[in-house]
Amino acid sequence: MTHLEVKHVYKSFEDKPVIQDLSFSLQKGEFVSILGPSGSGKSTLFHLIGGIIVPDSGEIVLDGKNITGQKGHVSFMPQHPSLLPWRNLLDNVLLGQELTGKREVEKARSMLAAAGLEGHEKSYPHQLSGGMQQRASFLRALISPQSLMCLDEPFSALDEFMRLEMQKWLMSIWEQYRRTVLFITHNIEEALFLSDRILIFSERPARMLADISVPFSRPRQPSLFLESEFFDWKRNIYEILRGEKTTGF
Incomplete structure (x- = not known):
């Protein structure tokens, strides 16, 4: 199709x-x-x-x-991670779902673990490396429903x-x-x-x-x-x- x-x-x-x-x-x-x-x-x-x-x-x-x-x-990932500085990593990844009224927290945690970000769920963007921020940005797009x-x-x-x-x-x-x-x-x-x-x-x-x-x-x-x-x-x-x-x- x-x-x-x-x-x-x-x-x-x-x-x-x-x-x-x-x-x-x-x-x-x-x-x-x-x-x-x-x-x-x-x-x-x-x-x-x-x-x-x-x-x-x-x-x-x-x-x-x-x-x-x-x-x-559509879900969108820009050139720069564009993570919200006042939200921790987990909440940033869940943002796309929140906008449609649905939060799959356990799924997000599982994907963060698969991306090598386990243990950083409560970290804020300024505490993460550039590569970690990019992975989080991609997961945010991936877990969005579009x-x-x-x-x-x-x-x-x-x-x-x-x-x-x-x-x-x-x-x-x-x-x-x-x-x-x-x-x-x-x-x-x-x-x-x-x-x-x-x-x-x-x-x-x-x-x-x-x-x-x-x-x-x-x-x-x-x-x-x-x-x-x-x-x-x-x-x-x-x-x-x-x-x-x-x-x-």
Whole structure:
């Protein structure tokens, strides 16, 4: 069943187009990444899907229902953890559920333990490392009742080693729960390592340059980064982003 459909979406600000006739779909349980230049409209697309802004034309459909301009249908993880400083870790993770009137405390505790955060339930954000805050932010999105997760460059502020650890952790959690994920990144290696498919956007106004199915089997290991086939795919995607080729896969 098609989970999310973006149909011929057009959006402009002050008569300047940001997204140009964009269409794509996600299947339930897919992990799909969006790659594109800075300022190409990727975050604007998330705001459209989340109902924060409304497209000039086109529609957003989730599970067969038109949700264009409607809030509350997706869970969202921004670039920075955005944990509320006055709430402890457990209460931060439960925030999405609270907004819908439901608190599954034991489930949240179990997920915190699986994420290596057991014993920190009563800690406040300033007492946690950056990686711990990112894990809590992801769990908050994961435990929220919405079936679609939109992750906006969640690891961009982390150093290379922490980023890899978070990627591995994200994969282990996602393979367990198989939520539908739409993931924004500027990192080609990250997109190849995490995704089932990669959508490549043009410079603003954003339009689809390529929709690529990633061939690597799961579960994936960091050794994948060193394989020649991985380098070939990275080079091809880079050339598409540079406008030097179309697909060629």
